Each structure stands twice: as structure tokens, then as C-alpha cells.
Amino acid sequence: MSSLFVRTLREDPADAEVASHKLLVRGGYIRRVAPGVYTWLPLGLRVFRKVEQVVREEMDAAGAQEVLLPALLPRDPYEQTNRWSEYGPTLFKLQDRKGGDYLLGPTHEEMFTLAVKDMYSSYKDLPVILYQIQTKYRDEARPRAGIIRSRAFSMKDAYSFDIDDEGLARSYDSMRVAYQKTFDRLGLPYVICSAMSGAMGGSRSEEFLFPTEIGEDTFVRSAGGYAANVEAVTTPALPGVSFENVPEPEVVPTPEAPTIETLVEVCNDLRPRGGQPWQASDTLKNVVVAAVHPDGEREVLVIGLPGDREVDMKRVEAALSPAEVDMATPEDLEKYPELVPGYIGPQVIGPQSARRAEMGEEEREAGKLPLRYLLDPHVARGSAWITGANKVEHHVFHLVYGRDFEADGFIEAAEVREGDMAPDGSGPLELARGIEIGHIFALGRKYSKALGLTVLDQNGKATVVTMGSYGIGVSRVMAALAEHNHDGKGLVWPKEIAPAQVHVLATGKGDEVFDTAAAIAGELEEAGVEVLYDDRRKVSAGVKFADYELLGIPYAVVVGRGLKSGVVEVRDRAAGTSEEVAVVEGVARICEVAGL
């Protein structure tokens, strides 16, 4: 400890909100260099390498072969798959001295596809699974929580190449099993959730989430075994309802009803309904959002959903991927005077839009539809709604979907709620939060097609190879482990990934204490145990204990007061227990007590 490049901090760093971030910085494991960019200090690097090694061993055991591709990549392959633009501002781009365009790899589907194309030509060469562990670069809009969401992070990314879909299914399953083994070995709990493939493309995709309240991913699960990222939850289509007895739409002045809540009140005041009072679920809320498409186009569109539901922007973004989605700004709204904020109704937008009716043939053919109107699937065909009348302080009653208005399509936009039914019928959903630690994709032929990766099949016919891609955020997994293994005093690393197994503390002043402690540290190291020896002479016992508790090495040997009676103390950081061991019993006994 006297020469180790580490400084522990008593105070939480100002920018840290979650435990792993606070403790990894306070313990001198990592240091911030720029937003979302971190340095690994000696202790941090040791833990990181151990996590990496577990990931590597499980990949190797699954038959995957390790390679290492560059992080600095030429534009062309990403142009061919359209990701040069689709990735948007998340892609770090640069030019070399000759003006050539390059990017910093956010993920390497393109380059692995080309590597296999370069080397292989026959079905006999397949299947093959390749992987690398490497720094990835993504210019996140909001880097957060230390190494949980950073802009330069370590990822294990694997890619499978098969001749057919059955092969892909086998490769996918082998990676799925390898991921389970990896996280089991690390002692990290996980839930496997159905997920959206998003910008990656492909048919099947699952996320491994570490469940934690500080996670930024929301997922749902049912008692019946359904689990999905909230973006991937599909709403079962509602059966149509009859509107035979629904009166014609009627515009009603609704003063002082700018919100759903006030609107419901006003409706019950003005037009009370027999049977049961109007509720938020009788109102149709229309939310204006702006989707920024990869080509830079900013599209304003409107989403309709029952007034008792909120829009979940992440679900909207997943549904509109690869576009990025924001709430519409006042500038966006200014361009569409037909949108009267607070009183928007579908009568003048989407297929009903006058703007669209006036649109020329050419624009229509170009597929540009101003003010698209999309409905959340909680809106049943034939259902009647109270909604905006597109006029300040006016709403319309009895507006029927399918009679009085149409939409341009459906979008999964409404928040998923605790108690909603699982789409597979396995019961009501509960909501939870988690951190994405792994993601597996059955990509199919998107990349191989775009980049021309074919091999000759058994009949000598060129066949497009089918692919999968499989990621583990190695640095993020380390943060998840810190989240999962800490208490109020500091980190509590599991043995396999701790920076050392035993922390030897010399807590006293005499040479005897230090000589004994040094001897024990030396003997432990000779016995193959990794040791951190706190040999600092002018540091109090209190500071040493606090550092031990903060750093989280699983066992401590305290050489101090007990030495007079010929004993040292062996502490178990996780259990909080301690046991005296006679010095004469030697390190063999210490190892025994510590279970090493």
C-alpha cells in the first residue's frame, strides 16, 4: 500500500450517483479523464482483467476463437450496410491525413463479415464463431454512472457464421448457454429478456439484464416465465368493438381543461355519463414527437393513446429505430399551425390531414407523409373517444376510430404497466429495472448480404451466410459486480475477481508488528495467494481498516494488538466475522480459515 498507485477518498465524487461509481472512484479503481472516458488504475485493472478472463474462458470453452480487429475502421463497409449514417451522432467519425473517412468501431459486424469473406469460401469452413475483447467507442448523448454507460468501454463481441438457419439457431443457443455460464461463474444474477433488434436488424434477440433499481433498462416479467425488455413488449391486438349506438361526434366547449385530469372533471360536469363517470381512459391523448432520421431529416408526428397511459419515449424510439426521438419543441409545433397544443385531435392530422390532401404526386411517391398519425394498440377499432377539437378550449365527444378518423398505423408507444397482461398469456406483468450486461442477436443475412459474404454449398451454389452477434459489456459487468457486491462501508468482491484475496494489515507501531505482517504477506504470496499488504508506517489503524472495508478484498489478516498473545485476526469481509489464528500455526491455517 505504501507504493501502490492508489489514493482512497472519504468523500463521494460530486458527479457520482450510483454505488458502483462512487465506490470504484473512492477505492482508486478508476478515474475519469473526460465525460464517459475512464482510466483503469492498478487495482481496477486487476479486477477488470479477471472479469475479462472469465468471459474469455467461457467463450473458448464454447468453441469460439479469439481474434482482435482494429478499433479504427474505414468508412466503406459501414457505408455498404448503411450504418455510417444510421448510427447517427453516436458514431465517432474522423478523417486521416489524406481526407479518408474513418470511424471508431461501436461494434464490428461489418469487419467480421469481411474477415470471414476474406478467409472462407465453402460450407465446409462453417460454422465458425469468432470473438474479440476490445475497446468500443460510442458517443453516448448522456454518459452516466461511471463505467456503466461510458463512451469508451470494453466489450466482448462474438460473431457466428452458419450455412443455414438451423446452424444459426445452434450457434445462438451455444452463445446463450456460454453467457449463462459466464454470469453464473461471476455470481451475477441475470434475467434473459426478449428484446428489440433495433438498428442491428435480425430476427431474434435477447438481453441479459442484471436486475437492479439503478438500472436504466426497464423490463417486465410474469410469474409464468415471460420476460422482456419493456421496449420489446408487444400489446396483444384488441378485438374491434361495435360503434352502432355511438352518437355522431360533437364539439363541446371545455374551458379550463388543459390536462387530462381537468378534462375528465369538466366532462363529468358538462356531460355526465349514465352508468359510470368519464375516466381518463375515455379520452384520446395525442402526443407530438419529433423523430430524427439517420439522414438528418426531422419528422414531426403524432401518437394517439388512451389518456390514462403515458407515452414511453424509449418504446417509441425502439419502434421508430433507427431514428432518434424527442418530444416536439415549440419550433416543431410552429411549423404545423393545425396542431393546437392541449387540444389536438386526429380530425386534421394523419390520413385526415389537409396538408396531405394538397400534397403533390411526387412527394407522395417519395413516401414523405407530413404529420403521420400513429395509434397505440390500446386503441381498439370502433372505440369512441373524447379528444381535442383542434381549437383552444374545445374537445370533441364520440369520435370513433374507424368511423371518424383513421391512422397511418400502429406504434407501441404506451408505457407498460404493472399488471398488464403478458403477450404470451402467462399472466400479469411485474415491472423491474436492470442493467444490460449482455445481448445476443440472431442477425440473419443483413450484413452478409450487404457485404457479399457467400460460400459454396454442397451443390456448389453460392449461398449467403447467416450470422449472429453476441456482446458482453465487460467493463459494465465489472460495475454490475460492484453494484451487486457492496455494503455501506465499501466493496465486497467475490474471491474470483477481487484484486487480491487477502489484505494484510499491520496495525501497530513496533517493528515486530511490521516484521510479522511482512512475513505473513510473503508466505501467503509464496503459497500462491494474491496479497495486498498495508505496510504504511504513519497511518492509523482506523484509516487502514476503513481502506480495507472500502477496497473490498475478501479476507483480511490483521497483525496488531493480538500479537502480544501470539495471535493474528482473520476477517471475512462479506460475513463480517473474524477469527483468531495463532501465528505459530502459519499461513496454512490462515488459508484454511479463509477457505483459500
Place this chain on the structure above:
Amino acid sequence: MSSLFVRTLREDPADAEVASHKLLVRGGYIRRVAPGVYTWLPLGLRVFRKVEQVVREEMDAAGAQEVLLPALLPRDPYEQTNRWSEYGPTLFKLQDRKGGDYLLGPTHEEMFTLAVKDMYSSYKDLPVILYQIQTKYRDEARPRAGIIRSRAFSMKDAYSFDIDDEGLARSYDSMRVAYQKTFDRLGLPYVICSAMSGAMGGSRSEEFLFPTEIGEDTFVRSAGGYAANVEAVTTPALPGVSFENVPEPEVVPTPEAPTIETLVEVCNDLRPRGGQPWQASDTLKNVVVAAVHPDGEREVLVIGLPGDREVDMKRVEAALSPAEVDMATPEDLEKYPELVPGYIGPQVIGPQSARRAEMGEEEREAGKLPLRYLLDPHVARGSAWITGANKVEHHVFHLVYGRDFEADGFIEAAEVREGDMAPDGSGPLELARGIEIGHIFALGRKYSKALGLTVLDQNGKATVVTMGSYGIGVSRVMAALAEHNHDGKGLVWPKEIAPAQVHVLATGKGDEVFDTAAAIAGELEEAGVEVLYDDRRKVSAGVKFADYELLGIPYAVVVGRGLKSGVVEVRDRAAGTSEEVAVVEGVARICEVAGL
């Protein structure tokens, strides 16, 4: 071999000129992704990791502590040391989504300085040596020879921090010794050469060069033990000579004398000298170069040197560092009509320049001197020369340095020649070529001063820390090892860094051959030996032998024809020898023969 991600090539790649490049590509160790950017394939990654591990172990043994800094770095620290601009186009620069300036680290002095500043505050914390092994990015103008000079390459960079110069000297020496141990362990020959510090700054600097004819660095050595990079060779100052009896300068028409050779001929024809004929060494050659300074300014300047010497542009560039230097272009010359190509003399340039005489006070103070004239130190004060008369087909005789012209200073510009004397008097120099595999710098306080790294000394006074920096090009070392360990048939790896120790070849058709080979491969692996088993069924023995020779695994076990007599063949790739071993003797005997 049947599932390993490798394809060997019989033909040399078109862009490869040196053996390591050819063989590493042909053997499926590396593949090019973009100019100077490579992928490590499975076999290459194994060798690379082994080299890296040797470097790491020797760093650890020297007490250096491993950390890992990001490659994506903010501009500000590099701005403070001026390297943001000094590095010129070699620096990969980029912007993030918010327009913040970033660079890809070419070397990390700034960031390590800041890391120590962040953590340490007292002389008691020092000394400390930190290192990392990481991908560095340099946008080389001419990437070449595969991984010998690439634009993304792996470097081990270490940094020492000391309270005073004696400490720095100790840290420097400890790194120097660690480098010697590293290269000794790798079996890589090296010469330690005095070197220029160049853009790095600092007082002392040495290069570790692997001597090879394909090296791009020229170095010199004397029998007396002097060794230096050619850029660092200093020319001992010549004593002044008397010009008492030298006639006044005389301009002479010299038709058909555009080169030094023709000039000497013409002079001997027109004005024969008594005693001995005129020689090239009697002429003063004036060479126009353009230095591109880090701020982008392109400065045209003239260098004078004896006509029997060539200008060594690398020496010039080292002398004018951090500027980049090229020969002047016709466009450069057009700006200075006083420069008459082929007939340039110092009478109108440098201190003699009419242009400079006309220069305003302000420009003079800004330090802008048009057409600086620098002399190579082989020109002695008082010496007389035949040189250009600044007029087509005219030269001047008897032009004396110190009487008829002055210079703006000296520059080490002339090529160093075999037989020149070592500056330390240790005898004549021989010239050789090498590849720079390591470089150590006593930086001093350049970076700590610029970035404010001080610690309190024993008297509580803030003291600027003194630094060293120490690099090993890990990927380049691997290439150097390939250069050093190959023959006409392929690579010949030393045991410690080979991708496997034993290559098992099944060369036959029957199941018995493959079963026996598989059993031997399995038993060797169980015995802890790394094995590459060529289990390919439909590949001829000839192809298998060729692959074995190309890949360069040190030992082969050939299971084939001999099996009928109960023997296998153990081959030694380096020695070219082979020995029969009875199968019944088992792998223990194989290991014995192979010395494993």
C-alpha cells in the same frame, strides 16, 4: 487445423516487401484492414499476447505498475504542452457530438502526468513508475512493412516520476535494464543507440534498435563502443583555417556544369589547380529545403555543405524538429527568384540576403528570417569554396566562409559516412540499419511544468516532478522477431512466443493415422504442451508439411508412413533435424526429444 480460423497463402501479398510482412500474412497471423491498420487472427493474437506477457513481466519485475488509460483523449492537456499542434498531421483528431475536440493517443505523457497530479502530492509518494500496454494511433505519412510501421499499433509505454535528477537517473537506468532483460528473454538482438529526443523534449534519450538490413533507421557504431542513431550523430567542430593566401572571389563562366561532377571537371579544365586537381570536396553545395512548422508555416531555407556529401533529410528533419521537412518544390523556388537552381551561392541568401536587409523592424522582431542559410559543420570557418554565383552557368571561386559570407547557424545535415570518426573519439564509424523496438527518454520537467505537476518536498516546498518515458513497440517487436526467426520456407518461432510448441501432422489416409495423431495431440495437451493438430482429412501430406514450415511452430510430430513400424517422426523446425520415436514410448519421449 480443420476448424482454426486460418488460411495459409502460397503467394506473397502484393503490397509486402519484407519477410515478416509476407510471412505473417501468408501464415494467417495478420490481415490488413486499411493502410497501416491490421487485424490479429487467432495464431497472430497468440504470439502477440506472449510477446506482450514477456514485456509485462519484465515491467512488473522492475517495479512498474500497470494501468490502462483511454486512447480517446481530450484536447486540453495536449494544448497545454503544445503537442496538439506540434504533432502535426500525425495526430488523429476528432470531435464528439458536442463539438469537443479529441485525439487518439499517439503517446501518453500528458495523461500520465495528470494521473499522478490527481493522486499524488508529496515527495514521499515518489518515485513511481507506471505503464500500460495499449493501442496507439499515429497517422504515419507512409505506413509500411505490415506491423513494422502501422497507424494503429500496440505499445508498452511507461512513465517515471521522481523528485530530482538523481531519482530520474535511477528510474531511467532501471527501465534500461528492464529493456535489456526483455529483449534478451525474447532472443532479439539489439543495439542501444544515442538518439535525438525530438518532439518529446528532454535531456537524454536512447533507442533500442534491432539490427536488420530492412530497418528504416540508420545507425552508426564504432569499434570503441559508440553507437548512435544517425540523426543523433554530432560532427565534431572543425578548427578554423587561415584564409590569408586565398585570392579574392572570382566569378567564372562554367558552361555545362549543372552537377557537382560536371562542375569539378569544368573547373579542372578551366582553372587547373597546382598540386592536386579540384575535387567535389572543394565545392560548396547549397540545397533548398522546405520546413513545415507545427503552426502550418512553410519555411524555405538553404543548407550549405561540401559537394562530396549528400544531405540526409532525416538528419535535417531531426535537427529542425518539430517541423516536417521536404525538398523545396518548384513553387517554393518561384517565390525566391534570387535562387538560381544549380547555381545557388551564399552571396545573396542568409545574412547576405537583400530581402532581409529590406525587412521591416516588425518582421525582424517577429523572428521571421526569409531564406535562412544554415551550414553543415563540415564547413570550417575560413575555408574557401567553389560555389554557385547565382547566375546561370556561372560559379564563383575562392569564396571564404567568414570573409565573404556568413551563415545563420549550423545544422547537422550531411549524411554520416562509413569511416567518419565517432564524436567521442572511439574510432571510425560503421553504418548499419535497424528497426526501433524501444526508446527511453529522460524527459525532465517539460510535461510536469506545462501541466503543473508539483509535490511538496521535505521542506514543504512545491517542487516540479521530473519525468522519464519509456516505450516498446509490442506489435513491432513481434514483427522483428519474425524477421529474426525465419528461413526460406517460413517462420521459425522460438519456443517462448510460438503460437504452439508442437505441430502434430496426420499424413496418411487410414483411421489409424488420425486416431494415433489425435491421441498424441490429446496427451501432449494434457501434459501442458500447446498443440496445433493438423487433422484435415482431404489435404495432402505435401500441403501439411508446407503449412507446418510456413507457420513455424518449433516442433512437429509427424504421424504417417512410419506408423506401420510403430514409429512417429519428431522434427525440429529450426535445426531441420528429425528423429524417430516409437509410439509405445508415449509423449514423454516426444517431449524429451523436443526438449519440452
